[in-house]
Amino acid sequence: FMDFFYIRLASKTEFLKIFHSTNVLVSGFDIIFFWIARMIMLTIYFIKDRNGKSQVPFKDVYITGLIRDEEGKKMSKSKGNVIDPIDMIDGISLDKLIKKRTSNLLQSHLSDKIRQRTIKQFPHGIEPTGTDALRFTFSSLASNTRDIQWDMNRLKGYRNFCNKLWNASRFVLINTKDHNYFNFSINDDMFLINKWILIKFNNTIKLYRNALDSYRFDVASNVLYDFVWNIFCDWYLEFSKSIIKLGSSRDVYFTKNILIYILESLLRLSHPIIPFITESIWQRIKKIKKIKEKTIMLQSFPEYNNQIFDQKILSN
Incomplete structure (x- = not known):
């Protein structure tokens, strides 16, 4: 009834021009026929373009997928x-977690069982991890499966990733605070390691964007993680x-x-998944x-940039 009401209302207002049609609908698999299919059918029936053609x-x-606990x-x-995501x-x-989980239960006799379960799972409560770590975790779990098994250790791992990015940024900012930045292009006079990182990052952009365009947020987060941790931090920062x-002086400058x-560039690439830490660092750089x-x-x-590629450098 509500879908019907809003469709009829929207068809007579300027809101239809603004919000119809949308690019993507996010939904669970359990309501594909109860909600998604019904919206498509109602829209096709009621909404027409200026030529009378049905719209979607x-x-x-x-x-x-459906998020499940660590036991599935x-x-x-x-x-x-x-x-609660806010608690993470x-x-x-x-104490507060136990109170939150056992209050207003429909089956009050389960209170003690839930209390014992909570103590076993979180003996020291839940440590703060920040919004970006939680967003990154959800992104990494967004695979093409019906069931998503939640893992607190994975959340802690992505909190460490955010710390890694923060510390790497701190190193760059400290060592370049008086640098006079200039636009440049790859040339033969560059150190091999400098060419290598530019080519690797360019390839990361391609993989990351392809993953986002195909809604593979798990792949996008893995591509980002691999570049930041294994390539930029573990290799290039150490060489630099x-x-x-x-x-x-010339090599230092470049x-x-x-x-x-x-x-x-990495901050701009990462921003859709971890917006808060990237905005904070970007304001300085x-x-x-x-x-x-x-x-x-x-x-x-x-x-x-399809002009930036050198298989020989990547192989070496």
């Missing part, structure tokens, strides 16, 4: 296995430390420039790169 309400449908059971308040972001003590300490370029816009949200998204 959305172009794509993204079906999510469906999360339910009556079972006492529901975890801000943290919560054991030696160059900054022992290299010629390396600092590339550090700024990679970090600023924009001054070094002489960017005038007030927020990272107004910046262009990194694009793949």
